[in-house]
Amino acid sequence: MARKSRRELARPGGQTELPLTVREVALAAGVSPITVSRALHRPTLVSEATREHVLAVVKELGYVPNLLAGSLASSKSRLVAILLPTIANSIYAAVVQAILERLTEAGYQALIGPTGYSPEKEEELLEAILGRRPDGIVLTGTLHTPASRERLAALGIPVVEAWDLSAEALDMQVGFSHERVGEALAEHFVARGYRRFGVISVDDPRALRRNRALQARLTELGIPELPMEIPPLPATWEVGRIGLSRLLERPAPPELVLCSSDTLALGVFAEASSRGLRIPEQLGVVGFGDTSNGRFATPALSTVSVNADEMGRCVAQALLDRLAGNQQVVCLDTGFALIERQSS
Numbered sequence: 001m002a003r004k005s006r007r008e009l010a011r012p013g014g015q016t017e018l019p020l021t022v023r024e025v026a027l028a029a030g031v032s033p034i035t036v037s038r039a040l041h042r043p044t045l046v047s048e049a050t051r052e053h054v055l056a057v058v059k060e061l062g063y064v065p066n067l068l069a070g071s072l073a074s075s076k077s078r079l080v081a082i083l084l085p086t087i088a089n090s091i092y093a094a095v096v097q098a099i100l101e102r103l104t105e106a107g108y109q110a111l112i113g114p115t116g117y118s119p120e121k122e123e124e125l126l127e128a129i130l131g132r133r134p135d136g137i138v139l140t141g142t143l144h145t146p147a148s149r150e151r152l153a154a155l156g157i158p159v160v161e162a163w164d165l166s167a168e169a170l171d172m173q174v175g176f177s178h179e180r181v182g183e184a185l186a187e188h189f190v191a192r193g194y195r196r197f198g199v200i201s202v203d204d205p206r207a208l209r210r211n212r213a214l215q216a217r218l219t220e221l222g223i224p225e226l227p228m229e230i231p232p233l234p235a236t237w238e239v240g241r242i243g244l245s246r247l248l249e250r251p252a253p254p255e256l257v258l259c260s261s262d263t264l265a266l267g268v269f270a271e272a273s274s275r276g277l278r279i280p281e282q283l284g285v286v287g288f289g290d291t292s293n294g295r296f297a298t299p300a301l302s303t304v305s306v307n308a309d310e311m312g313r314c315v316a317q318a319l320l321d322r323l324a325g326n327q328q329v330v331c332l333d334t335g336f337a338l339i340e341r342q343s344s
Contacts (some may be wrong), residue, residue, distance in 0.1 A: 020063045027059040041078055042107045045088050051329065080319060081134040083125055085117045085204070089261070091289035092140070095162065098312025099138065106320050108135070113287030115140070115206055117233055121138045130155065136319040142166040142173070143205050158322040162315045163306075164206065165333060172322070174314045176306055178206050181336055185286070185304070186311035190221045190339055191257055194284065198254030199228040200243035200264050202235045207288075214258065227254065235260065235337035240267020241274075248275075253276060255284060256344065260292035262287035265301055265343075284344040299342030306336050 014099075026033040038045045038055035039159065044182045046054075057063075066139045080103055084092045100110055111129060115122040122144045126137075130151070152159055152170055159171040164178065189197070197218065201207045203312050208230075226249055229243035240259065244267070247254055259265040265287030268281065277283050277297055287289040287303040294301035318330045 006133075008254065017286055020061055023063060025054075025057060025063050027189060028061060029054050035056070040107075041073045044106060056156050077133045077135055079132060079134045080108050080136045081126075081129045081132075082101075082110050082112045082138040083115050083122055084112070084140045085110060086114050086234065087112070087189070089263070089289075089292075090291050091306070095312040095315070098309045099316045101243035102313050102316035102320070106316075109322075112232070117299045119143055119145045119148070126151065130157075135323055136160070138315055138319070139170070140164075141167065141206060141300070142170075144170070152194055158319055160315050160318050160330075162311060165331065168284035169331060172334045174225055174311060174318055174330065174337045176334055178209040179213040181219040181304055182210040183214075184336075184338055185210075186214050186217035186221060187260060188340075189284075189286075190223065192344075194256045195223060196252055196255045196256045197223065197226055198247040198250075199226060199230075199259075200240055200268065201206075201228065201230050201259060201260035202233045202239065202264070203230055204233065204260065210288075211262070225252070237263065237267035237270055240269075241271035244271040245270045256286065257283065258286045260288055262289045262291040262301060262303055265303070266293060269343075271303075280342065280344050282285060291337060295341075297343075302338075302340045302342075302344040304338055308335050310334050 022033045022036050026036045029036065031050070035050065038052055040058070043051050071282065082096055082099060084096060089144060096112065103110055111132065113125040113129065113135065117124060121137070126148055129137075133159065134207055137152070138160050140161075141161050142161050149170060161173045162175055164175040165173050179275055184262060197213070199211055203210055211228060211230075218226055219226070227247055229246050231243065232241050242264065244257060247257065253261055257265075257268055259268060265285050268285050271277055272285070279285055285301065287301050290303045290305035290318045294303050314332055318332070321328070
């Protein structure tokens with residue numbers, strides 16, 4: 001069937017400014033209304049060619065889907081809420097991007113909210129977002145207020161806690177052990193011959209857990225001293241520079257500095273360069289997050305990868321499986337990897 005133009009779809013009296021309907025889009029595209037609906041809201045149910053054809057017609061006609069009507073008819077909002085500490089940190093962005101790609105494939109939209117690392121702010125955002133009736137929620141970490149826990153438990157909305165694993169899951173968890181990261185760093189670099197360590201870390205609960213595990217394991221390995229610089233958030237190059245300056249003022253300056261993010265580590269690079277310190281000959285540096293800035297720094301930054309892409313895909317798939325009726329409890333460890341490059 002030949003596609004009808006926008007002009008040919010004009011209503012009686014020339015009322016072309018009235019909102020178009022799904023039926024009119026279907027008529028213009030030469031497909032059924034259900035095919036238009038599926039192409040817009042459940043794209044996996046139609047072929048790629050059909051979806052592209054329908055989207056082209058939608059764009060040409062200027063059609064705006066009535067998402068509210070669709071959600072009322074199906075009792076689904078096709079909306080997933082994702083709460084993360086900040087949108088400024090590329091490591092969180094990488095996980096969210098992987099989540100979004102998988103959700104989009106399945107016809108879902110996402111609402112993203114930054115919590116500023118605050119459980120109280122997370123609680124406020126949850127109350128605002130729950131009014132939009134999301135089909136699922138992704139939270140960062142396992143630290144939540146009692147009110148948030150009670151609210152989510154009462155509503156029964158599928159929830160995935162990302163970035164962490166704990167014995168008190170709200171529902172589903174996809175992440176890694178921060179304690180094991182700290183232990184692995186201690187074991188690896190003691191075996192490499194380092195004896196004087198220093199830490200530069202912002203006041204993030206997950207980073208602090210890694211630090212405590214690092215310190216405990218170093219003590220077990222015969223290295224009781226672990227100087228730490230832990231300024232407030234956010235993590236910036238300036239914080240890394242100041243942290244190194246303070247560590248170098250100590251009677252026994254570190255041979256190796258472990259940072260809670262690649263951003264802090266790059267600040268350490270800058271301060272070391274300004275002092276004429278050679279990395280790694282005079283100072284080893286390790287970051288966390290495996291960002292592109294660290295990979296392409298000179299020297300290339302040693303770091304910890306948390307498998308961000310895999311974590312994001314697994315988070316999205318856990319939600320989609322639950323929304324499809326799979327009630328299996330999910331607690332998935334996506335692991336981490338110590339990537340040693342030129343800086344250590």
